Amino acid sequence: MDTTSPPADSDQEWILRLVSTAGKRLFWRLDGSLEHAITVAPSEYYEPDAVMEPYFIPASDDLDAAPRWHAVSQESLLTPPVSSITVRIQCIDNWERVWADQHRECWDAIHDSDRRRLGPRPGDETLDAPMYVLECCLQERPWSRDTKLEVASAGAFVTIHEYVSAVHPWLMGMRNTLLDVLGKTVCQPPWPAETKLAVLYLGPGPLRIGHEDRWAYWHKRPPGPGNLVAYPSGEERARKVIERAKARTAAMVRAQEEAEAVIRGLDPAKWYQNRY
Numbered sequence: 001m002d003t004t005s006p007p008a009d010s011d012q013e014w015i016l017r018l019v020s021t022a023g024k025r026l027f028w029r030l031d032g033s034l035e036h037a038i039t040v041a042p043s044e045y046y047e048p049d050a051v052m053e054p055y056f057i058p059a060s061d062d063l064d065a066a067p068r069w070h071a072v073s074q075e076s077l078l079t080p081p082v083s084s085i086t087v088r089i090q091c092i093d094n095w096e097r098v099w100a101d102q103h104r105e106c107w108d109a110i111h112d113s114d115r116r117r118l119g120p121r122p123g124d125e126t127l128d129a130p131m132y133v134l135e136c137c138l139q140e141r142p143w144s145r146d147t148k149l150e151v152a153s154a155g156a157f158v159t160i161h162e163y164v165s166a167v168h169p170w171l172m173g174m175r176n177t178l179l180d181v182l183g184k185t186v187c188q189p190p191w192p193a194e195t196k197l198a199v200l201y202l203g204p205g206p207l208r209i210g211h212e213d214r215w216a217y218w219h220k221r222p223p224g225p226g227n228l229v230a231y232p233s234g235e236e237r238a239r240k241v242i243e244r245a246k247a248r249t250a251a252m253v254r255a256q257e258e259a260e261a262v263i264r265g266l267d268p269a270k271w272y273q274n275r276y
C-alpha cells in the first residue's frame with residue numbers, strides 16, 4: 001500500500017503510516033472465503049506455541065450469539081489512521097522491474113525493430129513523456145502501474161474489516177497471476193496451483209505475498225538489546241566486498257544503458273532516469 005501519501009485532510013505534511021498492532025496480528029491466507037482465510041495471532045509477533053483465534057466467529061446456539069468478526073476487525077489498519085488507502089502488490093511491481101532488467105541487454109534485438117519497441121506508457125499523452133521498452137523478444141512489457149486497489153472508509157478511518165473485505169476477493173481473483181509472477185521474478189516456472197499463499201507483510205509499502213510458511217519469519221520478534229550480536233569482523237569484510245561489487249555492477253549497467261541510448265539517438269541521462 002502507499003503509506004507515504006498525505007492524509008485526506010492534508011496539511012501538506014508527509015506522514016509515514018505503519019500497520020497497526022492489530023493489523024500485524026492477521027495470518028491471512030489466500031485460500032477460500034474471507035470467513036475461513038484469516039486467523040488472528042495473540043500478539044503482533046510469531047510465537048511457536050501461540051493459539052490462533054478465528055477471525056470469523058460463527059453463530060452459537062448455546063450462547064445465543066450471532067455470527068461476528070474478531071474484535072480486531074473494527075480497529076484501524078494503519079497508525080496513524082487514514083480514510084483511504086492505495087493497495088499495491090510487491091511481486092507484481094517486482095516483475096515489471098525484473099522484466100526490464102532481463103531485456104536491458106538485448107543488443108541483437110535493438111537492431112530489429114520488429115522485436116523491440118520503445119515508446120511512452122500507453123495512455124500517457126503528455127508532451128516529452130518518459131520512454132519505455134514496450135515490447136522486446138516478442139514479449140509485451142508487463143505493466144504493473146494499473147494493478148492497484150483503492151480502499152476508502154465509509155467511516156472515520158479504514159478498519160481492518162473494510163480493508164480485508166475489499167482486498168481478499170481482489171487477491172483471490174488474481175491468484176494465478178500471483179503464482180505466475182512469483183515464479184517468473186526468480187526465473188522459475190509458475191508456482192504450483194496448490195501453493196499455500198499468504199499475505200506475509202502488509203506494509204509500509206506494497207503487500208508482500210508468499211508461501212504461508214514464511215509468515216513466521218516476517219513476524220519474528222526483533223532481538224532485544226541483550227541479544228544483539230556485533231558483526232564478526234569476517235562478516236563485515238565480506239559485506240563490504242559485496243557492496244563494492246554491487247557498485248561496480250551498477251556502474252557497468254549504467255554505462256551499457258548510456259551506450260544503448262546513444263545508439264538509439266536518445267539523451268542518455270533521460271533514458272537512464274526513465275528506464276522503468
Ligand SMILES: [Zn+2]
Binds near residue numbers: 102103106109136137
Ligand atoms: Zn529482449
